[in-house]
Amino acid sequence: MNSLLLKSKEMKITEVPEPKEVLLPLKGFDEEKEKLKIKEGSRVKTGEELIPGVYSTVTGTITGIDIMSFAGTDLTILRIAVSETDEIAPEITAAADYLEKDAAELLKKLNRANLGFDEELKDIKTVIISAVDTEPLAASYQQFLIENPDTVTEGLKLIKHLTAAGKVFLALPEPLLSSAANLTAGAADIFPVKPVYPNGLPEILTRDISRKYDTGKTAFLKIEKLVAAVLALRDGKPFSHKVITAAGKGKIKNLKVRIGTPLKDLLQDMQPGENEKVMIGGPMMGTACYNTDLPVTADVDMIYVQDAAEIVKNENNQCMNCGKCVEVCPAHLSVNLIGRYAEFSIFEQCRDLGIQHCIECGLCAYYCPSGRSLVQFIQLAKSELEKIEAEKIETEGEDVE
């Protein structure tokens, strides 16, 4: 399961034309409270605060609010009709000398620029900046490193300034090692990674680096967000565009899209047909969508269209106890047992076997010869355990009264 290695020109990041409409999920939207501010017909600028913590990624006119279903939850979605000209909210300002400013002030500015950095992470000792794509087929992080070397160098300095971390690591795919040798300018150590799934997952990177170095408390950041932070502070640009890999129908490409662009705008030349699958995310951890109206959000790194013939039909046969799942699990779980216990609703046993350590990488189900939906069992058991926990706390509370 090698991740894709880029060499060809086609992997160059291409900007897609502006969408007609942008859809933004309103996290924590409270209708009663926000009604006055979010009105149909009111105009918003790029970077303007819509509700606390949610910023517009586009300049345009609000046209309405919708509910959409994704990954088992309902999202409240704000629709914005995009204007011709892009105006940036006046609160976001450029500063060439930003590196001389106080870290706390910079963090506030980053939050204002839609980057949502955590201000609580003060005691971290190590920061990992990753240019290793997480999913097989994905190639956006690596391409980002190739196309923005100077900004990356500047970003590494910024991150030291922001977090006061003793060590910064730049994780990159091994094949890029030679071309990136001078990139860090002494501000970070380079950590080469074999571009094979699951090596790019944040948890696996953290583990692998901590095996080789004394890291202490570690925090993780994608390379794209590092560059976005520099652009926000230095040039006064809010985080409004996202680079993603789009794969499917025999094509694969890196696209720069405005956050909130509906998937269907991006799938023009890879239209899914009847009974095919569209995923937000990649083939290993992606979430299948019910329709292509959903928007690209700030966390999306990849979209993937799977042909009908390639769709895996889970047979969910009896476990043959081959132990493959146990062998591949990066968290060293006894996945065969967890799968059986979850199947027969014995969730407490799953907890005793350490189910909470599962990072849902999907390797177990990828290798299971019986085609068992192990990840689905695990997700089910996790959510049931949460319910059990919640009930426990509730009844304990009653006892006290």
Add this chain to the structure above:
Amino acid sequence: MKLVVSSPPHWHEKLTVSKIHYNFILALLPAVIYAIFTYGMPAVRVMTLAVATAVIADILIRLAFRKPVTATDGSAFLIGLLFALILPPSVPYWFVIIGSFLCITIGKEIFGGLGSNPLNPVLVGWAILHISWPGYLNFNLAVANYNLDFPLHYPLTMLKNGGSELISGFNFLDLLLGKQVGGMGAAAVLLILIGGIYLLLRKIISWEIPFFFAVGVVVMSAVFWLSNSAVYANPLFHLLTGNVMIGMFFLATDYASSPFNKWGMIVFGLGIGVLTVILRTLSVYPDGVIFAILIMNLFTPLLDRIKNNPKPLAINHIERR
């Protein structure tokens, strides 16, 4: 437009249960050909009878239990074939049919079918026959009517009866090349080894059980041999005779009846190796492999309790979540 929705992962390695079983059968093919060339039609008769009985028994019992019929997954075929390969070619037809039937019913299906059997099904059938009609499993009698180009004595019976003096006539290259009396396929040591290596390379079996099985055999037999080389055979002889090779790659590695975690596999393999040599040297049976595997099968649930220590994979994100 209708889109398909399902839970991740959306890719699969495509090594399915049936492919695994067919790979096992493929790995046994050289030994099957050896059996046909060495023993002719009697070998063909035993193998077809064993396989056919196993598959039919599997279908019938699943129908009786009202479970989906899974005969095409190759599991029953493999059990029948393995059962035949450790038999002498001369056994009567009813013996094969009863044995193969017992393998499937008492060995496998009664416990819930594939993946649930606590003991290796092949060996359950074999052990019942061995205890009920021991006479038919006599390898020396089996080859009495043959005129083959190697010594017509089962090496392990020779060792049992006469100590290491009697076996000095065997040369190791002949033993390796299958020029020895034994199970009709199990005696083809080199061919079984090649099949086993194929399974290792395809990652269908893991290396721990075969490797530590061999280590167990070598260490234990070395202990005996070094203490008295006039009575006890040397480690290489033990490795190249009887069911050791087929046991190592094809019998001990049965998924359901062997442990699934690394440490369990190591103890399991070592245990079989050591027990094999102890049974060969100290018990009344010439070959101890099968009973050694059955005994260690009984320890599997215990060995599976060696905890696979879950490793927390923690992470902090700089971004707020």
